[in-house]
Amino acid sequence: MQADRRFMREHIEELLSIERESFADPKNGNIFTSLYDDAASHMHYFVSRDEAGGIDGYLLLSLAVDEAEIINVAVRPSRRRHGVGAALVAEALAFAVSRGAVACYLEVRESNGAARRLYEKMSFNVVGVRKMYYTAPPEDAIVMRRALEAACNDR
């Protein structure tokens, strides 16, 4: 499921359309093109495909030394609740373990119940709150962490 950065340019339009369908404050193409252009990037991306071969979800993972961070995960609304998000998280965590990461962090909007349930299901625990971390609209971020010492047997 992990995508080679060389294919990022081909995927950008699909990633941006999922982004627009998923967030009130969607990322623009810069984050994706900078990923593509920076061969040494610590960012990794994973895509999931539907039966027709289209991208129905993606995840961005940052990996620095022994710490991973889920930067973003989004699934096309029409494809939600089919296990795509969980599969993307499991794949990213397995990849992080294979690269020596011992913990994974993430931030999630306090009101984002669907994402918080997903992360709880994937064994993330709340470890803190960042006050007014988000803009548009302003909101606290819940910080979650999962230790990766144990083998990731989520798939």
Ligand SMILES: CC(C)(COP(=O)(O)OP(=O)(O)OC[C@H]1O[C@@H](n2cnc3c(N)ncnc32)[C@H](O)[C@@H]1OP(=O)(O)O)[C@@H](O)C(=O)NCCC(=O)NCCS
């Ligand atoms: C959060 C998101 C990625 C989940 O993707 P998904 O493919 O629907 O998730 P899954 O089908 O793998 O669900 C896995 C588990 O997460 C939880 N979950 C997912 N969506 C949920 C919802 N709407 N309400 C409650 N729990 C939910 C459930 O525990 C679910 O397990 P279950 O279906 O066995 O009950 C998706 O809703 C999304 O793209 N949201 C918009 C973008 C976003 O907010 N991203 C997170 C940024 S931090």
